[in-house]
Amino acid sequence: MPHAVPYRPLNGHARGFWLVLGLLGLAIAGGLGAAHLMHHEGHIITGMTNQVVWGLPHVFAVFLIVAASGALNVASIGAVFERPLYKPLARLSALLAMALLIGGLSVLVLDLGRPDRLTVAMTHYNFKSIFAWNIFLYTGFLVLVGAYLWAMIDRAGARVYKPAAYGAFVWRLVLTTGTGAIFGFLVARQAYDAAILAPLFIAMSLVYGKAIFVLFLMAVCRASGRPLGGVVLRRLQRLMGIVLGAMLYFVAVHHLTNLYASEHHGIEAFLLRDGGPLTTLFWGGHVLLGGLVPLYLLLAPRLGGNRRALSAAAVLLILGGLTQVYGLIIGGQSAPLVLFPGFEVSSAFADGVVASYVPSPWEVLLGLAGVAIGLVVAVVGCAALPILPADLSDAAIDPDHVADTLDEQDGALAGTT
Amino acid sequence: MSQPARRDVLKSLALGGGLTLIVGPVAHALAPRPPGQPADPATRWALLVDTRACKVDCAACVDACNREMGLKQPTDPDFDPAHDAQYIRKVTLRDPDTGHTTAPPVMCQHCAKPPCVDVCPTGASMQRADHIVQVDKHLCxxxxxxxxxxxxxxxxxxHQDLTDQKPHNPRGKGCVESCNLCVHRIDRGEPPACVAACQRDGGGAMVFGDLADPNSDLNRRLAEAGGHRIRADLGLDTGVYYQGL
Structure with missing residues (x-):
């Protein structure tokens, strides 16, 4: 059954609420304008070419879609793993999951060469395509999480609470596997073609989703004057640290297994050593600033419960996540495709050379609009529905206030997720 | 080696003629396809490129393809190598150990198990019954x-609006396209433009034919000297063979 906690929507009449919506609206208008221009002029105005066919919009779209399934994790811990401390946050978790997915899908659709043919995509399916499967996975996710959210809000939906919670949990794992498989199934691309991309994407989703969830929670509580206790933040901090460690582990395994096989030495040398800005982004952006630094901020004992460390880590994880997806998508396409192993190759179609890619302002605007769309859905949802608990202070959500005992359970809890 | 006796030659010719009579006319020889008649699933149109006859500096196939399909030529002043379509390109290969250099043409390999068809969400990327892989521009x-x-x-x-398109190759901004083996020419009973140009203006390195027809010139050449397929390790059963790589 849903946890009995009083909820209080955001004040829809507050000036700050409309200011935020106005700013987000501007960002969305900018993105829609950019998409209109791309549709009218063609992708010639973007940085994309016949070599780098997926650009910055895909980076934002994949990041948001992956983060969406991870944002649901807080709700899943409460309902599936029976951790009552997380139950008051489950509604926000579900809403953010839906919001981020809608934001990501919007970017994906607006970046199509023919976005006007969306109806074709919805009426013609090739069931061997993981892309087509993802259309069902995404819509199914929205339906399941929507039902889950309804069951949490409306007593009439209490009967479907457990099935929807379990269904959404399993579905989100399958969904992220499907997103990873979009790349994992690209057998010809040396940077992809790896089954480990599926679990890596699940680990990425846990990291990105939690980072966005924590930042949104802290920001919205601060903006609406809602008490936010340290117990739940401390728990989330450690959990984020553990899933970040898991993600870095999968990244390391991915590259180390590639380094074992001679046929992959070329792509690894490119990504890890010779890729210029891409290599710098990998080591500096993804590994250091988006990995090791937040790992310290999240797991260093003396920073436990430090809100600044937590919010700084969350910001770094979001930026590091975008860097990671950029490296995966752009790096994988920039590396020359190997058609003739053992030969030096050249052609008028960029065979044998590193493809360059510089994102255009239009792509930046479109990507940011996806973030803004997700945030608008989340903010409006928090104002229109009883999503946010009125009080998240330690005493309110943890009546027994047994913080020490809870801390001891962290390891076991994280192990189950 | 001694010269074959005239009698033996005549005997061989007679045997060959007799076999031809028994087998009958070549089952899937290049012939016009009547309107309304579907493509023949028993046909597997394919190409053979003998790289030894393909000169490094010859681009007759590329020029012919661009002319036939209404694409820009790389020599055009406004040609944009990053964005303009190239259905076929010459790829220069140099063996770093020996210095041996070849420049085979590379185009859609018309795989029997094409990954582009597998991944396409709408089925726009499709394979015709006679194994030609192409894009349905209405579904892309x-x-x-x-x-x-x-x-x-x-x-x-x-990447952008196009003008002066060929009626047999309608192209649309925002859609993907590639070599379709000049399907319009094949249906008229003519070989692809690249092959015709290679035979006429190039080194005669390209052969077009039906891989499913054991009597095709393409099959005979493959039986004699074998053939190599690009990234054969991927198991895609491509329809373009190369000799001399």
Whole structure:
């Protein structure tokens, strides 16, 4: 059954609420304008070419879609793993999951060469395509999480609470596997073609989703004057640290297994050593600033419960996540495709050379609009529905206030997720 | 080696003629396809490129393809190598150990198990009954997943509005396109433009034929000297063979 906690929507009449919506609206208008221009002029105005066919919009779209399934994790811990401390946050978790997915899908659709043919995509399916499967996975996710959210809000939906919670949990794992498989199934691309991309994407989703969830929670509580206790933040901090460690582990395994096989030495040398800005982004952006630094901020004992460390880590994880997806998508396409192993190759179609890619302002605007769309859905949802608990202070959500005992359970809890 | 006796030659010719009579006319020889008649699933149109006869500096096939399909020539002043479509390109290969250099043409390899068809969400990327792989421009939504999946970089995306299109090759901004073996010519009973140009103006390195027809010139040459397929390790059963690589 849903946890009995009083909820209080955001004040829809507050000036700050409309200011935020106005700013987000501007960002969305900018993105829609950019998409209109791309549709009218063609992708010639973007940085994309016949070599780098997926650009910055895909980076934002994949990041948001992956983060969406991870944002649901807080709700899943409460309902599936029976951790009552997380139950008051489950509604926000579900809403953010839906919001981020809608934001990501919007970017994906607006970046199509023919976005006007969306109806074709919805009426013609090739069931061997993981892309087509993802259309069902995404819509199914929205339906399941929507039902889950309804069951949490409306007593009439209490009967479907457990099935929807379990269904959404399993579905989100399958969904992220499907997103990873979009790349994992690209057998010809040396940077992809790896089954480990599926679990890596699940680990990425846990990291990105939690980072966005924590930042949104802290920001919205601060903006609406809602008490936010340290117990739940401390728990989330450690959990984020553990899933970040898991993600870095999968990244390391991915590259180390590639380094074992001679046929992959070329792509690894490119990504890890010779890729210029891409290599710098990998080591500096993804590994250091988006990995090791937040790992310290999240797991260093003396920073436990430090809100600044937590919010700084969350910001770094979001930026590091975008860097990671950029490296995966752009790096994988920039590396020359190997058609003739053992030969030096050249052609008028960029065979044998590193493809360059510089994102255009239009792509930046479109990507940011996806973030803004997700945030608008989340903010409006928090104002229109009883999503946010009125009080998240330690005493309110943890009546027994047994913080020490809870801390001891962290390891076991994280192990189950 | 002694010269064959005239009697033996005549005997061979007679035997060959008799066999031809028994087998009958070549089952899937290049002939016009009547309107309304579907493509023959028993046919497997394919190409053979003898790289030893393909001169490094010859681009007759590329020029012919661009002319036939209404694409820009690389020599055009406004040609944009990053964005303009290239259905066929010459790829210069140099063996770093020996210095041996060849420049075979590379185009859509018309795989029997094409990854572009597998990944296309709408079925726009499709395979005709006679195994020609092409794009249904009415169904393409421009997602470019097929370009990500193609191991041969055979596909191009139309990045902007186009003018002066060929009626037999309608192209649309925002859609993906590639070599379709000049399907309009094949249906008229003519070989692809690249092959015709190679035979006429190039070194005669390209042969077009039906891989499913044991009597085709293409099959005979393959039986004699074998053939290599690009990235054969991927198991895609491509329809373009190379000799001399």
């Amino acid at each position: 939504i421009g997602c470019r997943y097929c370009m990500m999946a193609c191991p041969y970089k055979a596909r191009s995306f139309v």
